[in-house]
Amino acid sequence: MAKYLLLKHYRGAPAPVNNIPMDQWTPEEISAHMQYMHDFAARLEKTGEFVDGQALAPEGTWVRYDGEGRPPVTDGPFAETKDLIAGWMVIDVDSHERAVELAGELSAAPGAGGKPIHEWLEVRPFLAAPPTITE
Amino acid sequence: MTAQVSPLNEALLRSLTPSVLGILVRRGADFAAAEDAVQDALVEAVRVWPADPPRDAKGWLVTVAWRRFLDARRADAARRRREDLFDEEPAPGPVPAADDTLQLYFLCAHPSLTPASAVALTLRAVGGLTTRQIAEAYLVPEATMAQRISRAKRTVAGVGVSPARAKPRARGRFDRPGDVATVLRVLYLVFNEGYSGDVDLAGEAIRLTRQLAAVIDHPEVAGLLALMLLHHARRAARTAPDGSLVPLAEQDRGRWDTESIAEGIGILRAALARDRLGEFQAQAAIAALHADAPTAEETDWVQIVEWYDELVRLTDSPVVRLNRAVAVGEADGPRAGLAALASLDASLPRHDAVAAYLHERDGDTATAARLYVEAAHKASNLAERDHLTRRAARLNARRSR
Numbered sequence: 357m358a359k360y361l362l363l364k365h366y367r368g369a370p371a372p373v374n375n376i377p378m379d380q381w382t383p384e385e386i387s388a389h390m391q392y393m394h395d396f397a398a399r400l401e402k403t404g405e406f407v408d409g410q411a412l413a414p415e416g417t418w419v420r421y422d423g424e425g426r427p428p429v430t431d432g433p434f435a436e437t438k439d440l441i442a443g444w445m446v447i448d449v450d451s452h453e454r455a456v457e458l459a460g461e462l463s464a465a466p467g468a469g470g471k472p473i474h475e476w477l478e479v480r481p482f483l484a485a486p487p488t489i490t491e
Numbered sequence: 492m493t494a495q496v497s498p499l500n501e502a503l504l505r506s507l508t509p510s511v512l513g514i515l516v517r518r519g520a521d522f523a524a525a526e527d528a529v530q531d532a533l534v535e536a537v538r539v540w541p542a543d544p545p546r547d548a549k550g551w552l553v554t555v556a557w558r559r560f561l562d563a564r565r566a567d568a569a570r571r572r573r574e575d576l577f578d579e580e581p582a583p584g585p586v587p588a589a590d591d592t593l594q595l596y597f598l599c600a601h602p603s604l605t606p607a608s609a610v611a612l613t614l615r616a617v618g619g620l621t622t623r624q625i626a627e628a629y630l631v632p633e634a635t636m637a638q639r640i641s642r643a644k645r646t647v648a649g650v651g652v653s654p655a656r657a658k659p660r661a662r663g664r665f666d667r668p669g670d671v672a673t674v675l676r677v678l679y680l681v682f683n684e685g686y687s688g689d690v691d692l693a694g695e696a697i698r699l700t701r702q703l704a705a706v707i708d709h710p711e712v713a714g715l716l717a718l719m720l721l722h723h724a725r726r727a728a729r730t731a732p733d734g735s736l737v738p739l740a741e742q743d744r745g746r747w748d749t750e751s752i753a754e755g756i757g758i759l760r761a762a763l764a765r766d767r768l769g770e771f772q773a774q775a776a777i778a779a780l781h782a783d784a785p786t787a788e789e790t791d792w793v794q795i796v797e798w799y800d801e802l803v804r805l806t807d808s809p810v811v812r813l814n815r816a817v818a819v820g821e822a823d824g825p826r827a828g829l830a831a832l833a834s835l836d837a838s839l840p841r842h843d844a845v846a847a848y849l850h851e852r853d854g855d856t857a858t859a860a861r862l863y864v865e866a867a868h869k870a871s872n873l874a875e876r877d878h879l880t881r882r883a884a885r886l887n888a889r890r891s892r
Contacts, residue, residue, distance in 0.1 A: 379864045379883035386881055387733055394734070411873055 359407065359448050360455040362462060363478040366414050368439020373474035374467045381468045392465045400447060400458070411443035446482075455479050503548055504536055506702070508619030511552045513591025520560050522598065523644040526616050528560035533619055592617075593706045600677040601647050602670065608643035609677045615640055618699055620690060628690040674703065675715050675771065682719050693723055704758075713762035714772030720755030721778035724748040736878040740787040752782045773802045792822035809839055817845055825853035843869060844879060851886065860886040 378386060400406035422429040445462070449455050459477045467473035508529060515525035532555040536548075545551035599613040611629075614620045620628075626636035682696035700716045728742040759775045777798045784790040799815035802808075812835055820828020828849045835842065847862035863883035870876035 378880050379860065379867070380887055381884050382888050383881050383885050386877070386884055387735070390735070390877065391733060413871065414868055 357448050357450060358452070358455075358484065359446060359482040360452075361478075361480040361482065362445045362447065362455075362459050363480060364442045364444065364475070365478070366440040366442040369476040369478070372463075372467075372476060374469070374471050375473075376468035378467075385466065385468060385470055388466050388470060393462075396462055396465070397445070400445075405447050405449050405454075405458070407446035407448050409443070409445040412441055414440060414442070416440075452481070455481075500540055500544070501537075504533060504540075504552075505619035506698075507549050507552055508533065509592040509595045509617050509702070511549065511556055512595060512616060514553050515556055515560060517591065518557070520564075521648065523641075523648055524560055524563060525556075526644060528556045528563065529619075530615065530621065531559045532556035534621065590706070592702065596674045596703055597670070598647055600670075600674040602673055603646055604643055606677070606680055608639055608646070609673075610680050611636060611639050612643040612647070613677050613699070614681065614695065617702075618695055620695070624690050628692055629684075671707065671709055671712065675711060678703070679715060679771075682722075693719070693726070697723060710762040710765050710767045711769040711771050713758050714769055714775050717755040717759035717762065718771050718775035718778055720751045720758070721775060721782050724751035724755065724782065730874075734874070735881065736874050738878075739781060744785065747782065752779075755779065756782065768801065768805070770802060770805045773798050773805060777802075790821070792818055796822045809835060810841075813839055813841060813845055817848065820849045820852060825849045829853070840869070840871065841866070847879075847882070851882075856886045856890055860890070 378389075381389075397406060397409055418431045419428050447455060447458060449458065456479060459479045463475050463477050464472040465475070511532070512525055512529045515528060516522055520528070529552070532552050535555055536552060595617055596613070599616050600609045604612065611625055614625050614628075615622065622637050622640060623633050625640075626633040629636065678696050678700050681699070682693050684692050697716070697719045700712065700719060704712045704716050724747050725739075725742065727748070728744070728746040729737055731737055755775065756779050759772065759779055762772050763776070777795055780791050780795050780798070796815065796818045799811060799818050802811045803815060813832070816828050816831040816835065819831045829846070832842070832846060832849065837843075843862050843866035847859045847866055850856075850862060851859035860883045863879050863886070867876045867879035867883065870879055
């Protein structure tokens with residue numbers, strides 16, 4: 357088993373095929389989308405592949421150390437200069453192929469007109485602990 | 492706990508926690524060690540009771556917890572070669588449990604604790620939840636919650652001792668009078684937590700507030716209990732089958748829990764009659780006026796605005812002023828609501844959502860839709876974000892038709 361992070365971006369990913377913002381959908385289309393996401397996570401829990409999923413607020417702040425006895429420096433948000441993560445799902449699957457397959461399904465969530473959004477998702481493998489047997 | 496213990500047994504078990512803990516502390520155990528011992532006894536009860544239920548549940552818990560405490564103390568003493576706490580085992584005797592329970596609430600909500608620590612310690616030491624249950628309820632690893640609780644116990648170790656009584660035998664006694672307001676804030680936090688897991692935090696907060704109301708006669712304790720009951724009564728109607736939020740005006744009032752409402756209103760009336768108004772009673776009064784309206788249209792908004800005026804006077808909170816603007820919008824029309832909103836800081840949480848709603852009521856759907864999108868962008872939870880996005884979508888769909 358290997359863990360993968362499926363990353364969804366507010367900004368920074370290539371534009372999806374069905375690129376209409378959610379506030380322009382009908383309420384029924386929003387419901388259908390929510391149901392799809394919910395069912396997807398529920399199905400992965402049943403197959404034993406779901407680990408975690410969280411959504412992030414779009415607002416964020418950059419912070420860094422500014423030396424002894426000084427408060428940290430904060431800056432940003434840097435609009436339009438950086439990709440912006442919207443949320444993630446962590447899955448634990450048998451292969452990279454399976455991770456890609458699931459990301460593909462997630463990307464097919466319905467949007468405006470009930471058609472798949474074709475949203476670009478980023479699939480990132482976790483760096484795991486070293487195996488016990490190495491030779 | 493586990494499926495093996497019936498709900499009735501678990502409720503009984505948990506309700507006995509504070510008095511069992513109180514007995515151990517009165518026998519001379521320090522709070523932290525006694526609390527660990529009681530937790531061990533609770534876990535043991537869950538294991539043993541289903542097959543072998545005790546005749547005297549409380550006596551059983553006291554015996555097992557005391558034995559655990561002595562075992563731990565002996566192990567400790569053997570390790571440290573130090574026996575400064577006990578001369579002999581004191582005899583068990585009849586006890587004023589109510590007073591101990593109250594002191595326990597004060598200790599667990601002690602002002603030296605952070606809110607998160609006070610919440611965790613209250614749920615464990617007063618509520619009798621296991622560390623694992625509390626961890627699951629707050630979506631953190633069990634080890635993290637265990638650390639949070641033991642740090643909290645270290646923080647409060649010794650705060651219950653007045654200097655004159657700081658002799659070894661008195662260590663950990665709950666002697667210092669506490670602050671009811673601090674306890675109420677902790678219980679309010681537990682109730683208001685949005686997470687939902689196997690443990691029903693809102694239900695647990697009601698149980699703990701009810702228990703507190705039984706041991707202290709205080710109008711604000713009654714006010715908080717009434718507030719919780721009145722909000723809890725609407726729970727089934729608050730979400731649609733797909734999990735989306737249903738706003739108050741659109742809720743199916745037939746699904747409100749009338750028993751809970753009647754109880755909340757009764758408790759509130761008795762509290763208000765004592766003429767010592769506080770913020771929880773005022774909030775409960777607003778909830779009661781909503782609960783009293785057979786339909787959303789029949790809501791007595793004029794009276795609600797008056798209660799908000801009281802709340803502003805009591806708290807001077809900008810969040811209260813924001814909610815007051817909504818009530819003014821209903822009582823005197825959306826323009827009046829927008830005027831009330833104009834004097835408030837636009838960076839307040841939910842300011843955009845309130846503005847969007849008032850503009851929608853005023854018929855300006857374009858502005859309302861734009862503001863709903865802004866509000867969704869700033870929402871602090873998913874259900875609210877989805878709800879606000881839906882409001883925007885509904886207005887946009889109507890406009891494009």
